Amino acid sequence: MQLLHVSDTHLGSSRPGRLRERELDFYEVFDEVTDIAIKERVDAVLHCGDFFDEFRPNPQAYLYAFRSLRKLKNEGIEFLVIAGQHDQPKISALPPIKVLEEVGLAKVLATADVFTGVLKLRSGELGITAIPYADPKVMQELVKGVRRPTSSRNVMAAHLLLKELNIPGAHLSLAELRASEYSYVALGDYHLRYETKYGGTPVVYPGSTEALDYLESSDERFVAVVDLSTADAVVSWVKLSRFRKWLVVEVSSYNELLKSLSRVNYGEFAKPPILYVKVSGKDLLNVNPRTIADYLSALRDNGKILNYRLEIPGISEDYEEVIYEEPTQTPTLDSVVHNLLKDPKVAEYILNIVKGCDDEGYVETLITALVNDQEMISRLDRLVRLK
Numbered sequence: 001m002q003l004l005h006v007s008d009t010h011l012g013s014s015r016p017g018r019l020r021e022r023e024l025d026f027y028e029v030f031d032e033v034t035d036i037a038i039k040e041r042v043d044a045v046l047h048c049g050d051f052f053d054e055f056r057p058n059p060q061a062y063l064y065a066f067r068s069l070r071k072l073k074n075e076g077i078e079f080l081v082i083a084g085q086h087d088q089p090k091i092s093a094l095p096p097i098k099v100l101e102e103v104g105l106a107k108v109l110a111t112a113d114v115f116t117g118v119l120k121l122r123s124g125e126l127g128i129t130a131i132p133y134a135d136p137k138v139m140q141e142l143v144k145g146v147r148r149p150t151s152s153r154n155v156m157a158a159h160l161l162l163k164e165l166n167i168p169g170a171h172l173s174l175a176e177l178r179a180s181e182y183s184y185v186a187l188g189d190y191h192l193r194y195e196t197k198y199g200g201t202p203v204v205y206p207g208s209t210e211a212l213d214y215l216e217s218s219d220e221r222f223v224a225v226v227d228l229s230t231a232d233a234v235v236s237w238v239k240l241s242r243f244r245k246w247l248v249v250e251v252s253s254y255n256e257l258l259k260s261l262s263r264v265n266y267g268e269f270a271k272p273p274i275l276y277v278k279v280s281g282k283d284l285l286n287v288n289p290r291t292i293a294d295y296l297s298a299l300r301d302n303g304k305i306l307n308y309r310l311e312i313p314g315i316s317e318d319y320e321e322v323i324y325e326e327p328t329q330t331p332t333l334d335s336v337v338h339n340l341l342k343d344p345k346v347a348e349y350i351l352n353i354v355k356g357c358d359d360e361g362y363v364e365t366l367i368t369a370l371v372n373d374q375e376m377i378s379r380l381d382r383l384v385r386l387k
């Protein structure tokens, strides 16, 4: 029995830069994942959460998801999915992955409560414990009652951050998850590849299929193919090739930036890369941020890069907020709001209200946050003054 383990596909996202072309990257790489599943003849694809980027995906996200999932269905490959925080409505609406199930393209294992059960797959039975995303405190409680399924072959699937990652906001340790009781532990939420063993059990984050931020960027991205035919699960990594690459350049002067960018062979990228530039150093006062931005805009307009982010710490607050400049094309709701307000943080708040406006409680939560956040109040004040 073989499973393909993937997570954090964030379909519908266009980050960074909110470009339609960028949105397509997420669909293309997910389609590659389904091609790999078919080629590897796996029994099922196990998706560990954040299938969609938003709890109200746009029509394109559904369209491309359906197209790829239908290929799996035609090959008799099950698609098993759990909810990450991005798949969970804030208050009462339906999780969008339930729509996939309604049209017969997925089996949703868990959206809010822990699922434990035995599934019948093409080459046999598979016991599974599925833990959807929850706040760390809630999750502590959720896992207390978890019992391993009664099958001879058991896997755990969860959307959470392990304490072993040593990052803030972690949920549980491998001991608290009782990971060693399972043949394989499939995880989602962490966007970079991570693999460890606990009492002999492989514990794996495949990482996201695209980088949503430069901190997540990597020259290689993967899915895990897990062979559960024998008592010990065997993990093989399959490289993805259809994701978009990033160029991360950290330099201390304009000349150094020019030198470093002139050495890049843009032709070797399958798609124009996303460029992240951080300029820092002691001759900062000699740098004209506009000169740098113009140079980077020219690279973008010549099709050498998709877009860029320029950060010049310490020059001025404004330039720390230079966001991805966009060529003219069909605007998205996100780009309209961002361009109108020119304040990324306020724009995110507004977009959350717009996208979650059916949920009265959510709007109330946001208003409370706005009233109690001093920094937000001064940002809003600045916006009002500008108008």
Ligand SMILES: [Mn+2]
Residues within 6 Å of the ligand: 008, 049, 050, 084, 086, 189, 190, 191, 208
């Ligand atoms: Mn995610």
